[in-house]
Amino acid sequence: MFRKNLGKFNKVMGFQRSTSKSQRVQPDNDHSINKKAPNTSPVWTKELIASPDANYKSWMVKHPSALHSFDQMMKIAKGKKIAIFLDYDGTLSPIVNDPERAFMSNEMRSALREVAKCFPTAIISGRSRDKVKGFVQLNNVYYAGSHGMDIMAPPRPVKSLDGRNQIDKKGNEVVFQPAKEFLPTIQKIRRALEEKSKEIKGARVEDNRFCISVHYRLVRDEDYALLEENVKSVLAHYPEFRLNWGKKVMEIRPAIEWDKGHALEYLLDTLGLSNSTDVVPVYIGDDRTDEDAFKVIQRRGQGYPIIVASSPKDTEASYSLHDTSEVLTFLLRLARWRKYSSSSRAVSQIWGVGN
Numbered sequence: 001m002f003r004k005n006l007g008k009f010n011k012v013m014g015f016q017r018s019t020s021k022s023q024r025v026q027p028d029n030d031h032s033i034n035k036k037a038p039n040t041s042p043v044w045t046k047e048l049i050a051s052p053d054a055n056y057k058s059w060m061v062k063h064p065s066a067l068h069s070f071d072q073m074m075k076i077a078k079g080k081k082i083a084i085f086l087d088y089d090g091t092l093s094p095i096v097n098d099p100e101r102a103f104m105s106n107e108m109r110s111a112l113r114e115v116a117k118c119f120p121t122a123i124i125s126g127r128s129r130d131k132v133k134g135f136v137q138l139n140n141v142y143y144a145g146s147h148g149m150d151i152m153a154p155p156r157p158v159k160s161l162d163g164r165n166q167i168d169k170k171g172n173e174v175v176f177q178p179a180k181e182f183l184p185t186i187q188k189i190r191r192a193l194e195e196k197s198k199e200i201k202g203a204r205v206e207d208n209r210f211c212i213s214v215h216y217r218l219v220r221d222e223d224y225a226l227l228e229e230n231v232k233s234v235l236a237h238y239p240e241f242r243l244n245w246g247k248k249v250m251e252i253r254p255a256i257e258w259d260k261g262h263a264l265e266y267l268l269d270t271l272g273l274s275n276s277t278d279v280v281p282v283y284i285g286d287d288r289t290d291e292d293a294f295k296v297i298q299r300r301g302q303g304y305p306i307i308v309a310s311s312p313k314d315t316e317a318s319y320s321l322h323d324t325s326e327v328l329t330f331l332l333r334l335a336r337w338r339k340y341s342s343s344s345r346a347v348s349q350i351w352g353v354g355n
């Protein structure tokens with residue numbers, strides 16, 4: 001039933017292709033050792049050196065504002081099938097010191113609800129799926145937690161990935177967890193990391209189910225090296241895991257070929273949109289792991305990868321939004337555009353979903 005409705009929905013939607021590949025500028029995090037070197041730099045005029053703002057403006061020439069470009073983007077997307085993908089932290093909620101208090105505003109929730117009534121919408125987060133769902137509290141969006149390693153997807157025959165997918169029917173939806181076999185080891189690693197970080201003031205370990213975060217936002221600069229050393233000493237016993245850096249966070253996860261980009265492709269597939277030439281995936285994210293999804297959109301040659309950044313960054317995104325308040329404005333415009341650009345019924349009526 002849901003699938004049939006989804007098919008109807010697909011018939012009434014529409015889209016486009018992204019613009020040029022982005023130019024690389026600066027990585028974002030302080031302590032990361034796996035950061036890429038910038039391969040281009042802005043032209044260093046006197047004005048640029050005098051003003052950090054000028055640096056950002058120069059970067060925005062390559063990554064124009066998705067708000068300023070909105071009309072042009074939607075003109076191209078009109079008549080095509082739009083699907084919306086969003087990161088959570090730093091995109092739907094502002095970055096705060098306490099990861100347990102990264103709440104989404106009611107305004108953002110209501111904008112997201114409206115967007116999800118118009119387009120298939122998914123949140124792909126580094127958090128555990130339950131945690132992000134708890135923050136978002138909407139039933140008309142799909143959730144992918146643990147950087148896409150825990151997906152609650154629409155009902156559809158699921159392509160097997162090396163036979164590693166488990167299909168656990170719950171209601172109408174399908175759970176996809178390509179790293180399930182690592183769960184017992186992840187718990188061992190979590191305990192070891194908690195032990196190793198407890199003497200470092202401000203360090204915090206977060207269990208994201210299929211990955212673990214070690215936060216250092218509140219760790220003194222002089223203590224960071226010890227924390228990193230401790231984390232690496234734990235991981236030395238687990239070669240099947242890898243370490244990445246996000247925004248003041250070290251993320252430990254199974255070293256499988258699966259990331260937010262794969263999750264995006266998987267969701268497009270389960271939505272029945274992977275082979276269409278008229279699909280426009282819009283992905284909005286702010287962190288390094290979102291780059292994998294940006295790359296997928298660039299490779300597909302259609303869609304809009306949008307980075308949330310208030311300073312120049314090395315990115316594959318074609319467009320930018322300055323902060324979460326601009327994300328809110330973008331989502332509101334998107335929902336409004338959809339409502340006024342088509343006389344078709346809202347997706348909630350077509351799918352029979354809503355919140």
Ligand SMILES: O=P(O)(O)OC[C@H]1O[C@H](O[C@H]2O[C@H](CO)[C@@H](O)[C@H](O)[C@H]2O)[C@H](O)[C@@H](O)[C@@H]1O
Pocket residue numbers: 087088089090094095096097098099102124125126127206208213215217246247248249251287289
């Ligand atoms: O993919 P995301 O949804 O962006 O998740 C990435 C990490 O986000 C969270 O940490 C970040 O946000 C926190 C709250 O604002 C902030 O305190 C922290 O410094 C940031 O790195 C989340 O807590 C992590 O587990 C995710 O890996």
